[in-house]
Amino acid sequence: MIRARGLTKTFTRGKDTVEAVKGVDIDVTEGELVAFLGPNGAGKSTTLRMLTSLLQPTAGTASVAGYDVGTHPAQVRARLGFIGQGNGGGFSYQVRDELHNQGRFYGLTPAEYKRRASDLVEALELNGLEKRTVQSLSGGQRRRLDVALGLMNHPPLLFLDEPSTGLDPHSRANLWGHITAMRERYGMTIVLTTHYLDEADDMAERVVVIDHGEIIADARPDVLKREHADDVLTLDVRGGSPDAVRTALAAVVGPGTAHPGEVTVPDDGAPDGPDGLRVRVATSRGADRLPEAIEALRIAGLTTTSATAKQASLDDVFLNLTGRSLREEAAA
Ligand SMILES: Nc1ncnc2c1ncn2[C@@H]1O[C@H](COP(=O)(O)OP(=O)(O)OP(=O)(O)O)[C@@H](O)[C@H]1O
Numbered sequence: 103m104i105r106a107r108g109l110t111k112t113f114t115r116g117k118d119t120v121e122a123v124k125g126v127d128i129d130v131t132e133g134e135l136v137a138f139l140g141p142n143g144a145g146k147s148t149t150l151r152m153l154t155s156l157l158q159p160t161a162g163t164a165s166v167a168g169y170d171v172g173t174h175p176a177q178v179r180a181r182l183g184f185i186g187q188g189n190g191g192g193f194s195y196q197v198r199d200e201l202h203n204q205g206r207f208y209g210l211t212p213a214e215y216k217r218r219a220s221d222l223v224e225a226l227e228l229n230g231l232e233k234r235t236v237q238s239l240s241g242g243q244r245r246r247l248d249v250a251l252g253l254m255n256h257p258p259l260l261f262l263d264e265p266s267t268g269l270d271p272h273s274r275a276n277l278w279g280h281i282t283a284m285r286e287r288y289g290m291t292i293v294l295t296t297h298y299l300d301e302a303d304d305m306a307e308r309v310v311v312i313d314h315g316e317i318i319a320d321a322r323p324d325v326l327k328r329e330h331a332d333d334v335l336t337l338d339v340r341g342g343s344p345d346a347v348r349t350a351l352a353a354v355v356g357p358g359t360a361h362p363g364e365v366t367v368p369d370d371g372a373p374d375g376p377d378g379l380r381v382r383v384a385t386s387r388g389a390d391r392l393p394e395a396i397e398a399l400r401i402a403g404l405t406t407t408s409a410t411a412k413q414a415s416l417d418d419v420f421l422n423l424t425g426r427s428l429r430e431e432a433a434a
Pocket residue numbers: 113114115120121122140141142143144145146147148149297
């Protein structure tokens with residue numbers, strides 16, 4: 103559905119040049135739901151805008167549905183829906199007029215655009231809002247209208263640029279429910295950008311991590327977490343010295359085991375205090391290792407008074423790949 107090779111965009115303003123996208127290669131097959139994840143300014147929107155033919159690449163090539171974005175932009179645009187950041191169109195128009203205008207733009211007959219508009223109003227729960235002006239809608243309603251506008255031409259491919267930015271968690275979940283329902287209904291391929299880690303983790307089947315204009319990882323979220331980050335076990339252990347704890351845990355996840363991980367035991371802890379020693383184990387498949395670790399400690403005569411396993415997150419992946427936290431950058 104999408105094939106890009108060496109996609110590059112350099113912006114020049116006076117003496118300043120910004121290398122926004124630096125030689126991106128990407129293939130997206132039909133039916134995939136792909137999220138571009140990265141901090142502000144990483145080059146996500148610029149990549150999307152080149153793939154939709156809205157922006158001419160400085161170098162490289164991209165084709166969408168078999169058409170080159172540079173030489174056949176009209177054919178490319180006819181096959182995709184694009185929902186940019188804060189679309190909305192004419193704020194004083196009524197919702198129904200916005201949808202009808204979009205249908206006219208795509209050259210649909212009045213009967214056809216009216217039918218599609220009422221289908222989408224129904225599907226995206228915009229009923230009762232048809233005669234309201236766009237500016238009177240809530241943020242969530244406006245984003246749902248944006249999605250309806252993007253779907254008026256029944257595109258096989260939908261691009262969404264930060265679809266849920268600025269929405270509260272309830273509206274985000276609601277919008278996602280609609281997007282996934284639309285995807286099933288029309289069998290669409292979806293490419294979106296986000297800097298919400300949980301959104302990429304929960305919704306995308308494939309996450310493309312972009313930083314400083316380059317793709318630094320590209321895989322299913324669970325694969326990214328397995329390959330680039332560890333789960334963390336935290337155990338409170340009583341009844342033995344730091345060395346005894348270290349030896350018991352090394353047998354489960356220490357160097358040379360089937361599940362190498364890092365065991366951290368404080369040397370200055372008080373093994374016989376009320377909480378004992380607070381031990382940290384960084385390992386893959388933490389949920390599986392936790393009972394094994396507790397059992398190994400029990401066999402060594404040690405008591406575990408509390409134990410938790412924290413799953414690796416996409417933020418841990420980003421942190422391990424770049425040395426920076428995406429969560430902090432998103433909040434900045
Ligand atoms: N028209 C432009 N002129 C000059 N620089 C630009 C232009 N558009 C984008 N840039 C720069 O290119 C870089 C990438 O921007 P882009 O909008 O693609 O990032 P992004 O990952 O989508 O960020 P965000 O999450 O904030 O939308 C940034 O440094 C940005 O300032």
